[in-house]
Amino acid sequence: MYGALVGIGAICGLLIVSAFVLTEPTIERKKAEALERAIFEVLPGTASSAHFRLRTDGRFERTDLSQPGEPLVHPAYDVSGELIGLALEAQAMGYADTIRILYGYSIESEAIVGVKVLESKETPGLGDRIETDAAFRENFRALDARLAEGGKALAHPIRTVKHGEKASSWEIDGITGATISSQAVGRALDASAASWLPDVRRRLADFRRME
Amino acid sequence: MASDSNANVPPSTDEFVKGLWRENPVFVQVLGMCPTLAVSNTARNALAMGLATMVVLVMSNAVISAIRNLIPKQVRIASFILVIASFVTVVEYLIQAISLELHKALGAFISLIVVNCIILGRAEAFASKNRLLPSVLDGLGMGLGFTFALFCLGAVREVVGSGTLFGVAAFPGAYQEWVIMILPAGGFFTLAGWLLLFNHLEARRAARATTGATP
Numbered sequence: 001m002y003g004a005l006v007g008i009g010a011i012c013g014l015l016i017v018s019a020f021v022l023t024e025p026t027i028e029r030k031k032a033e034a035l036e037r038a039i040f041e042v043l044p045g046t047a048s049s050a051h052f053r054l055r056t057d058g059r060f061e062r063t064d065l066s067q068p069g070e071p072l073v074h075p076a077y078d079v080s081g082e083l084i085g086l087a088l089e090a091q092a093m094g095y096a097d098t099i100r101i102l103y104g105y106s107i108e109s110e111a112i113v114g115v116k117v118l119e120s121k122e123t124p125g126l127g128d129r130i131e132t133d134a135a136f137r138e139n140f141r142a143l144d145a146r147l148a149e150g151g152k153a154l155a156h157p158i159r160t161v162k163h164g165e166k167a168s169s170w171e172i173d174g175i176t177g178a179t180i181s182s183q184a185v186g187r188a189l190d191a192s193a194a195s196w197l198p199d200v201r202r203r204l205a206d207f208r209r210m211e
Numbered sequence: 212m213a214s215d216s217n218a219n220v221p222p223s224t225d226e227f228v229k230g231l232w233r234e235n236p237v238f239v240q241v242l243g244m245c246p247t248l249a250v251s252n253t254a255r256n257a258l259a260m261g262l263a264t265m266v267v268l269v270m271s272n273a274v275i276s277a278i279r280n281l282i283p284k285q286v287r288i289a290s291f292i293l294v295i296a297s298f299v300t301v302v303e304y305l306i307q308a309i310s311l312e313l314h315k316a317l318g319a320f321i322s323l324i325v326v327n328c329i330i331l332g333r334a335e336a337f338a339s340k341n342r343l344l345p346s347v348l349d350g351l352g353m354g355l356g357f358t359f360a361l362f363c364l365g366a367v368r369e370v371v372g373s374g375t376l377f378g379v380a381a382f383p384g385a386y387q388e389w390v391i392m393i394l395p396a397g398g399f400f401t402l403a404g405w406l407l408l409f410n411h412l413e414a415r416r417a418a419r420a421t422t423g424a425t426p
Contacts, residue, residue: 012294
């Protein structure tokens with residue numbers, strides 16, 4: 001009896017390990033490709049991109065995707081290799097689970113120019129309208145993310161307001177029926193922009209030009 | 212339900228066909244309700260979930276049938292679950308390798324195939340008592356029947372709830388979506404509708420059979 005169980009267990013274990021080893025390179029490659037596509041999507045005009053991490057001494061250093069889980073910024077360059085912006089990750093608790101988004105920050109206009117939801121389990125038809133609602137996506141054509149004097153914080157915190165009450169360029173027009181999800185997007189962007197952008201702007205030279 | 216099936220009819224075709232309609236796992240046996248209700252909000256998700264379940268069902272039926280004489284009776288359920296869980300894990304990796312988008316859409320429900328009662332049900336009721344070929348055919352038939360049922364629900368819910376089918380607009384012009392249809396409640400409504408239809412057809416068939424037998 002024990003022999004049968006142990007035998008089945010061993011074979012099953014072997015099966016799972018071989019499936020993992022066989023599929024892992026493909027999955028990793030697909031993930032990298034998906035990230036690349038997402039960067040192009042949130043920063044129109046991107047021709048190539050790279051991955052940088054923030055070192056403890058406050059400088060940015062080029063890296064690759066080999067260490068999963070490490071917070072990265074992805075500078076994007078146009079065809080001539082000129083830095084046009086950065087793609088950054090943000091996350092906040094939505095209605096169902098953590099919503100993870102990638103957003104494009106344009107250096108020139110100091111604004112968020114594109115947002116893509118990387119991961120969400122929001123309710124289909126309601127919360128997932130943060131991905132599908134055209135009017136909501138319109139918010140991220142040029143969402144103001146300027147830094148305040150001194151460059152230590154955002155000039156205006158990014159926030160989601162009730163649908164139809166958007167008055168300023170740093171406010172996100174929310175979705176009726178998806179209040180929690182659209183507010184989560186605002187919170188995620190605000191938290192991420194407030195923590196990354198001061199460092200990014202201070203060390204812009206680290207990303208300059210694709211070598 | 213399986214022991215009487217190899218008397219007169221050629222066993223192979225019947226093992227396959229019965230799962231499609233007469234013993235359809237969802238509409239007749241009413242098994243596997245969790246994925247049926249949860250992952251049938253779009254036609255694409257429903258098809259993918261059905262096919263993933265079918266792959267696991269065929270593979271686990273095959274393996275369990277092949278080793279049925281080696282498994283001691285006392286630990287058979289544990290052994291079945293072990294085999295099923297392994298195939299689910301393999302399928303999960305495969306889906307991820309095929310499409311990350313699809314993996315994202317199906318979410319936790321792939322892992323939950325492990326506890327789908329159709330699979331353990333077929334292992335216990337059929338594969339553990341039958342030879343390899345009938346077991347594979349049984350898995351294929353039941354899997355296709357499950358996929359068919361999920362698709363029936365998914366198509367209706369997507370058309371009514373989002374106004375699309377496979378992501379393509381199903382109605383010309385503007386359509387006010389019935390959002391409730393892609394929420395859990397809509398799953399129950401749609402399932403009830405299909406069960407009603409199936410039971411109605413079955414009752415009519417039975418009535419015709421009795422009147423035909425006693426003229």
